[in-house]
Amino acid sequence: QVQLVQSGAEVKKPGASVVVSCKASGYTFTGHDINWVRQASGQGLEWMGWMHPNDDSTGYAPKFQGRVSITWNTSTSTVYLELGSLKSEDSAVYYCARKRAYTYGPDFDYWGQGTLVTVSS
Amino acid sequence: QSALSQPASVSGSPGQSITISCTGTSSDVGGYRFVSWYQQHPGKAPQLIIYEVSNRPSGVSYRFSGSKSGDTASLTISGLQAEDEADYYCISYTRSTALIFGGGTKLTVL
Numbered sequence: 001q002v003q004l005v006q007s008g009a010e011v012k013k014p015g016a017s018v019v020v021s022c023k024a025s026g027y028t029f030t031g032h033d034i035n036w037v038r039q040a041s042g043q044g045l046e047w048m049g050w051m052h053p054n055d056d057s058t059g060y061a062p063k064f065q066g067r068v069s070i071t072w073n074t075s076t077s078t079v080y081l082e083l084g085s086l087k088s089e090d091s092a093v094y095y096c097a098r099k100r101a102y103t104y105g106p107d108f109d110y111w112g113q114g115t116l117v118t119v120s121s
Numbered sequence: 122q123s124a125l126s127q128p129a130s131v132s133g134s135p136g137q138s139i140t141i142s143c144t145g146t147s148s149d150v151g152g153y154r155f156v157s158w159y160q161q162h163p164g165k166a167p168q169l170i171i172y173e174v175s176n177r178p179s180g181v182s183y184r185f186s187g188s189k190s191g192d193t194a195s196l197t198i199s200g201l202q203a204e205d206e207a208d209y210y211c212i213s214y215t216r217s218t219a220l221i222f223g224g225g226t227k228l229t230v231l
Contacts, residue, residue: 035220037167044124044225045159045167045210061219095166105155105173106212106220111166 002026004112017084020115022096029077033099040092086119125223132229138199141226143211151192155214158196162207206230
């Protein structure tokens with residue numbers, strides 16, 4: 001069965017960077033995009049970016065341009081989200097989500113369990 | 122880019138129907154049929170309930186339906202049930218090839 005298993009909770013200081021991983025299993029890794037979405041406590045969902053493993057492309061929300069990076073390792077079916085220059089406002093649960101194949105829209109059919117990132121001095 | 126506009130909350134009694142709106146611009150909702158809706162229960166990951174404006178994924182109840190007119194997409198839930206109480210989010214493809222969520226709507230089943 002399809003699973004997205006994310007790394008554990010992180011506590012970081014302002015100005016630091018964090019890397020969250022998302023290990024995919026149960027499907028052909030290169031057949032689906034992975035997107036990252038975050039949610040601050042009590043707040044709404046916020047889209048951060050996507051990766052397209054077939055052509056090695058990525059895209060990021062304008063808000064995060066310059067301090068976010070999505071990378072991956074096809075051999076381990078793992079996607080990584082790195083967010084730098086952390087601020088307290090970056091404290092949130094970070095989710096990875098798989099996009100359905102052969103669609104152009106934001107159709108995410110499987111989600112990771114979420115990773116809590118806390119930014120605090 | 123601001124989030125798509127959704128009402129903060131809606132409510133309805135069991136058996137009734139409710140509609141949640143999601144308003145954007147011609148650069149997102151109005152320009153594409155790539156609008157999806159997600160349901161999120163407290164402490165859980167979101168679940169896809171509508172894609173490409175009006176399509177339901179396998180396993181999603183027929184009580185959920187979607188539509189779009191101009192720059193506004195809508196989610197309708199008919200025959201409200203207690204288990205429908207959750208937060209609902211729309212998300213749209215945008216001209217800049219980014220994606221943008223709505224602010225979310227809390228549905229209360231009275």
